[in-house]
Amino acid sequence: MTAAQDTTAEDVPWGEVAPEAARKLLVAAVEAFAERGYHATTTRDIAGRAGMSPAALYIHYKTKEELLHRISRIGHDKALEVLSAASERGGSPGERLAEAVRSFVRWHAGRHDTARVVQYEIDALSEEHRAEIVELRRRSDAVVRGILRDGVESGEFDVPDVPGTTLAVLSLCIDVARWFNVRGRRSPEEVGELYADLVLRMVSARN
Amino acid sequence: MTAAQDTTAEDVPWGEVAPEAARKLLVAAVEAFAERGYHATTTRDIAGRAGMSPAALYIHYKTKEELLHRISRIGHDKALEVLSAASERGGSPGERLAEAVRSFVRWHAGRHDTARVVQYEIDALSEEHRAEIVELRRRSDAVVRGILRDGVESGEFDVPDVPGTTLAVLSLCIDVARWFNVRGRRSPEEVGELYADLVLRMVSARN
């Protein structure tokens, strides 16, 4: 009697990718790219992980690069959505910044395989595809910069170099995808909490 | 009358690599690996950049992987040396931490091509070589953790989670290699200064 089994549901990891074979291939590719890197992964490896023949990949994707682009695009969209939603949740600049960092880090840790591909394989994209992704990153940058500016204006933050500090905050969050390990001691939630606190200390005015 | 032209001088970037052909190949490899990544770089590309034939590479290095290992090993040694030297320069924990971050970041920005290879291509190493490099990283970790512990004991720092904060500080420094651009607005010195300040704020007790 549950109406829950809806494969196009937006909160299912790759629910927007259809049909099922295309999604299975994409999930396999994320796994392989995260593990070995884009260039070290073969189309045979991807197809094998999805339980299909190498040729099946080319029915759903024109090239291996297009597959990377689909992953990168959807992943960046999701990351930006998580960040934006948190920043718009209201409250003081400090609360908004903490929530933004907490959510963004939680995503990079919890979905660290996707995040690793999304953040570290941009150079493997074609020129046009890379340009499209870079634009999405600029928007993430704008979100954080906006919160910092608000906090400086209200006097809650003391940030001498807003662009530089924006860079540092995003860099800190993104790099979580590199080192986070599922078998480590910390949960994504714990890392998010720790990082939100550290970032707040970086920007808060002393009084 | 200058006695300066000593190719084995330790402060020349790759002075420890001899003979000259081996060094030229290694420098070419650093360039190529930083630009495209290890797996996307061909031995022909490396040899071509060094102005030699593909076969020349195999006179000086057994495999492409050994070349990466040499780069990784020397680079990590240098990074660790920079960090250790700064941390031992004396002063309060705050001064030592600031100097450590300043130096470490300066190195990652100024030598960002080397740093990128060193920090982001570990997975391309063989198991034994990777283990060797991981050990060097543990030592970098120990240096930063030591300073934080000293600061907490003296009451100068307020750090609830020393291992977690150590991770964050190193992560922040290392990720500089990913985004730093020579054509950007900031010099390695400026980034080092900014980051030293941000890290101090992260850990300082308020009073």
Added chain:
DNA sequence: CCCGAACCTGAGCAAGCGCTTAGTGCATCG
């Protein structure tokens, strides 16, 4: 003046790569 060692190249091998093509199995429809 010639030898041997060190260094380097031209040519190319076996393996693996991304991707294509011809054909098969299967659901759908008049």
Added chain:
DNA sequence: CGATGCACTAAGCGCTTGCTCAGGTTCGGG
């Protein structure tokens, strides 16, 4: 029931890859 369309595979094409090897060049020492 045969025809049509679609997802998929087996086989393999053309090319590039990491790496090898026979042979040539250079040069200090006897």
